[in-house]
Amino acid sequence: MQKTNSQSTELPPAFYLGQPGTVQIKAAAHSPSGLVITFMGQNKTHIYPWFWVRDHGIDANSLNPATLQRQTNSFDLSPEEMATSIDFDTNQQLIRVSWPDGPTTMISAYMLASVKGVIPGRHDLTPQKRRRYWDKDDPLNDLPSVEYDAVMDSDNGLKNWLENIWIYGFSMVENVPSTPEATISLAERIGHLHETVFGRSWPLSADLVDHGDTAYTTDYLEPHTDGTYYNEAAGLQLFNCIEFDGKGGESIQVDGFSIARRLKAEDSEAFDILSKTAVPGHYIEPGVHLRAERPVIRTGSTGNLLQVSFNNYDRAPFILSEPELKAFHRAYSLFHEHANDQDNWLKIPLTPGRTLIFDNWRNLHGRMGYVGKRRFYGCYLSMAEFESKLRVLQARQT
Ligand SMILES: [Fe+2]
Numbered sequence: 001m002q003k004t005n006s007q008s009t010e011l012p013p014a015f016y017l018g019q020p021g022t023v024q025i026k027a028a029a030h031s032p033s034g035l036v037i038t039f040m041g042q043n044k045t046h047i048y049p050w051f052w053v054r055d056h057g058i059d060a061n062s063l064n065p066a067t068l069q070r071q072t073n074s075f076d077l078s079p080e081e082m083a084t085s086i087d088f089d090t091n092q093q094l095i096r097v098s099w100p101d102g103p104t105t106m107i108s109a110y111m112l113a114s115v116k117g118v119i120p121g122r123h124d125l126t127p128q129k130r131r132r133y134w135d136k137d138d139p140l141n142d143l144p145s146v147e148y149d150a151v152m153d154s155d156n157g158l159k160n161w162l163e164n165i166w167i168y169g170f171s172m173v174e175n176v177p178s179t180p181e182a183t184i185s186l187a188e189r190i191g192h193l194h195e196t197v198f199g200r201s202w203p204l205s206a207d208l209v210d211h212g213d214t215a216y217t218t219d220y221l222e223p224h225t226d227g228t229y230y231n232e233a234a235g236l237q238l239f240n241c242i243e244f245d246g247k248g249g250e251s252i253q254v255d256g257f258s259i260a261r262r263l264k265a266e267d268s269e270a271f272d273i274l275s276k277t278a279v280p281g282h283y284i285e286p287g288v289h290l291r292a293e294r295p296v297i298r299t300g301s302t303g304n305l306l307q308v309s310f311n312n313y314d315r316a317p318f319i320l321s322e323p324e325l326k327a328f329h330r331a332y333s334l335f336h337e338h339a340n341d342q343d344n345w346l347k348i349p350l351t352p353g354r355t356l357i358f359d360n361w362r363n364l365h366g367r368m369g370y371v372g373k374r375r376f377y378g379c380y381l382s383m384a385e386f387e388s389k390l391r392v393l394q395a396r397q398t
Contacts, residue, residue, distance in 0.1 A: 011092070012058035013065050015122065018110030023119045025109045028088040028095055035086065035097070039109075039118055046116050051081040053097055056115075057105035125166050125390055132167050135258040136343035143348065145172040148182075148355075151189055158189050159393040161357075165236065166390060170253050170358035176240050178352045183240040183377045186355065191385030194234050196227070197288050201379035204239070218371065223254045223339045223364035224311040226380075228281030229290040233309065235383025237365070238357040239376045241350040246372015250347040251356055254364040256308035259338040260297045263331075270331035275299055277328050279309070280316035291316060296335055307361040310335060339364050350376070359383075 011017070024040040034049040055074050057063060062072045087096040093109035113119045120127030134140045144164035150157030151173060164171035176182055184201055187193055193200050206218045227233030239251070264271040280293035293316075298307040320328060338344060347368065350356060358365060361383055 010060060010065075012060075012094070012106055012108060013063070013068060015068060016058040016063075016108050016111050017093075018108070018114070018119070018122075023093070023109050023113040025088065025090075025093060025095075025112070028086060030083060030086050032082065035083070035095070035107075035112075037112055039113055042118070046112070046118075048112065049079070050083050050097075051077045051079050053083070053107055054081055054099065054105050056107060056111060058108055058111060059104070059106035061103045062105055122395060123391060125387060126163055126394070129163065129167055131257075133258040133261060134168070134255050134346075135262065135338075136341065140168065140346065143172050143346070144168045144170070145174055148173050148176040148186065151186065155393055155396065159390070162190065162386065162390040162393065165357060165359055165386070169255055169257070169363040170356065172348070173355040173357065175353050176355045178240070178242045180242075180377045183238070183355070184379065186240070187238050187379050187381060190236070190381050190389050192382070194380040194382045194385075196230065196234065196380060197283070197285075197290065201377065203242075204376040204378055205374060218249075218369060218374075220369040221252075221367040222312070223252055223345070223366040224313060225256070225309050225364055226311070226360050228279070228294075228309045228311040228314050229283040229292050229316075231292045231294075232382070233292075233307070234360050234380030235386050236357055236381040237360050237378065238355060238381070239350065239378045240355040241352050241374075242377050243373065243375040244351055246370050246374055248368045249370030249372075249374055250349050250368045252364075252366035252368065253346040253348060253356075253358060254339050254344055254366070255362065256310065256339070256364050257305050257362050258344070259335060260305055260308060262338060263297075263334065267331075267334060269327070270334050271297065273327055273331040274335060277320070277324075277331075279332075280318050281309070281311060281314045282316035283314060293318075296332065305362075308364070310339065310364060312336070 025037055026040045027038040029036040034047045035053050037046045037048065054077055055072055057072060064071055083097045084100055085098045095107050097105045097107065114121035146157060146161045146164065151161045161171055161173065173186065176186060180201065184193070204216065206216060225233065226237060260271065263274065274296040275298070277295055278293040279296055280291060283290040294309055296308060296310055297305065298309070300306045319325065348356060
């Protein structure tokens with residue numbers, strides 16, 4: 001670790017201080033196994049091993065205050081580290097920890113509480129609003145919607161839009177000019193466009209022959225997710241309806257996380273199979289051979305849902321042992337059955353002026369067949385940039 005005698009008296013970066021009054025430490029104590037903390041309003045105690053504390057300092061020796069990058073050499077730390085004493089500043093809600101060697105380490109109530117889930121972390125999305133999963137048992141009565149001008153003119157309008165996408169998996173934008181330029185300007189309120197083999201942004205209509213994909217037809221399209229053949233599948237997809245003179249063609253939205261939650265509750269074996277079996281997808285055209293694989297249901301470290309990937313059109317050949325194959329086929333078919341249950345669908349008519357944006361890691365999308373002339377303009381955005389923008393807007397508001 002860094003051994004300097006300097007001891008910063010400056011406050012640590014605001015990022016790690018949290019909002020004043022959000023959390024308070026009732027008691028902080030030294031024990032052989034670590035720092036023992038009790039938060040106000042709780043009887044439970046939390047223990048933080050000493051080497052973890054030393055690895056998570058927020059003082060200027062431990063952390064670059066400008067970049068928030070770690071400066072502590074984590075690999076010099078021993079799991080046997082033990083502090084000599086602690087000093088708790090109740091006003092600032094900061095604890096200064098002294099060691100037998102080296103400078104003191106500072107750590108904040110916010111850091112200690114957020115890593116244990118006592119309070120939301122700055123990285124949590126819409127911590128005050130729960131995500132709204134929807135399906136036939138709990139349908140949405142209204143389409144989440146924002147006005148184009150509100151999104152373009154104010155950060156609050158933009159935040160409302162992004163919150164809709166996070167909470168419902170999709171949002172309408174109304175009164176969008178029917179031009180490619182307006183479509184791109186709208187998308188760029190979120191972040192950089194996510195370029196793929198289909199381009200940075202793209203017109204979509206049945207008279208285009210640029211790509212041999214079923215999306216470029218007038219046929220019915222089963223609910224699916226895009227980019228199962230990309231390791232970095234697009235996070236969001238946006239369609240602006242530029243022109244429509246015909247019948248049918250409603251966009252279909254299905255909440256894939258609702259399907260996953262239903263499977264987990266009703267058929268945990270199917271859920272386990274779909275969250276463990278890597279399914280390959282591929283996309284092939286002259287000069288292109290994309291391939292990636294991941295489970296239909298991808299979960300995070302706490303079992304939280306991260307992504308559904310389901311596109312039988314683009315599934316690449318793969319084989320398992322016969323019993324595994326039979327079990328997978330049953331589970332995969334069950335997912336398909338729920339995805340194609342029309343009672344789980346939202347059918348959204350798109351007409352000029354209307355834009356649909358959806359979370360391609362959560363919602364499946366499809367399209368009713370249509371007759372007539374229809375032109376869309378669309379693009380993808382990355383999940384990482386969407387989440388980043390939402391965090392930044394949330395932090396500005398609080
Ligand atoms: Fe698609």
